[in-house]
Amino acid sequence: MITRSRAIDPPKLELEEGAVFTPRFDADGLIVCVTRDVQDGQILMLAYMNTEALRLTLETGYAHYWSRSRKTLWRKGDKSGQSQKIVEIRTDCDQDALLLTVEQSGGGACHTGRRSCFYRKIIAAENPAKLVFTADYTDLVLQEPKPPERRAESDDAEILRGAKPTLAD
């Protein structure tokens, strides 16, 4: 369903005010996706799609993502039960980001067992900056978070050992 292929970007006006979906993937072939819950609009997670994940998402109506650490495509919830039925997908002004609205199954989206991946807020006044666990919409869905050894088996757990991010100094 994403059939356009152009060597150069569409003109800025067409990209911003046009009616044709021309998603702009980055140098790694990925587009960033924010996912929110249709029930109350709260942010569940942030992930990435490649062309194939986007195609499958549009065709099947269920969220598919690309795991940057495992370098594999996965249908969200295939192993965890945390599947996401698509209600709506939006793109932003310059079409390099997506906003998914979903019906979340399995009680939550985070592989730690929480409803949302954004379960800690930053306390900037301390040095180094601290994190505080929140008790609002990111309340634990499960009675107990999955223990770490089980989480490694989750279909959406990022295998951190494989990633080589730069840390702030």
Place this chain on the structure above:
Amino acid sequence: MITRSRAIDPPKLELEEGAVFTPRFDADGLIVCVTRDVQDGQILMLAYMNTEALRLTLETGYAHYWSRSRKTLWRKGDKSGQSQKIVEIRTDCDQDALLLTVEQSGGGACHTGRRSCFYRKIIAAENPAKLVFTADYTDLVLQEPKPPERRAESDDAEILRGAKPTLAD
């Protein structure tokens, strides 16, 4: 306030369940940020920060971002008036994404004059997939969107000519 510097990532458990903020920047030194409005939680925009933008955001209490196209740091709203006062910042489970909650000034966050950058939804049933302008929370804030020639001067307009994304086929 971001004082930690480590050659390798913290252990997975520490990253996910710890109380120290250790943001993980990507190979380009950036971390992705989703920004929502404190009034109703709606998503306003998606952008990126480098270490300096994050430091300035934490220290000043106003959102600073890194423009990938212009390769400059900018304080959101400096030219447009669309400044964002930080209410809260969260990080996700593996600390490679941020969720900002802000008090949005200037009527909206998008350089097109709309409240949100996510003002179009995807109609996947058509081929090629179409975009439909939405009339809900992304209603125009201004009576008319800024004309394109004025938008180019906006402090948060991505200069698309400079970007070289890959388009889906």
